[in-house]
């Protein structure tokens with residue numbers, strides 16, 4: 155290894171470790187935001203337990219909210235990465251279904267207010 | 273043995289080795305909801321090809337691995353993702369290697385970082401949303417780790433294999 159390799163590793167870790175810790179320490183959110191093709195199609199309270207189906211030309215995803223957590227419980231996309239991701243609950247966490255261009259993300263009510271103001 | 277025959281034999285070996293590593297990666301549960309998202313273990317064989325032969329040979333190994341992996345245990349999506357990450361990684365690795373300022377460890381880490389960035393950029397474009405970037409810091413931490421291991425192994429094997437090929 156050269157000196158430059160060591161510098162590179164130290165710089166990357168100095169940036170990444172604090173950012174990752176900050177992300178992990180985020181508080182749980184209270185709103186679920188559903189986006190398809192980059193557009194918000196639905197906002198649901200994280201307290202509103204139930205299953206919600208979203209169907210487009212790309213296919214369908216069924217989103218389940220339960221005990222203040224949200225997941226994609228069923229989808230007809232290849233690979234089922236969105237289903238395998240499991241539950242999320244923290245602010246700004248998201249589940250992506252790339253083949254269906256669907257994004258399930260969690261925001262706090264304040265953030266949603268900002269979106270409306272914009 | 274003729275040098276050319278040796279080279280082809282080694283490249284074939286690298287492709288099959290890269291394919292095995294790609295398959296092993298599919299067995300690791302995917303924490304990141306991007307189809308085809310990979311830690312980059314297979315890059316070890318590609319990096320070795322880059323050091324022993326050159327960018328052309330490394331690109332051939334990588335392309336063959338990606339096509340075969342997509343056919344055997346992937347999809348069209350995983351193919352596109354692998355391709356976007358891999359082409360960016362090979363380009364950067366070859367550029368960094370040329371500067372001669374880094375050992376294979378540094379070159380490998382640069383490759384891993386850009387492999388990731390390529391995949392995330394494509395995901396942002398397809399989703400028309402930046403939500404997926406939430407996962408960037410975590411995945412970069414893991415990829416720097418695999419990049420380090422890959423580079424370390426290439427460092428170990430590079431000179432010994434070069435002697436074997438040039439004998």
Ligand SMILES: [Zn+2]
Pocket residue numbers: 229231232234235236237250251252253254
């Ligand atoms: Zn999906």
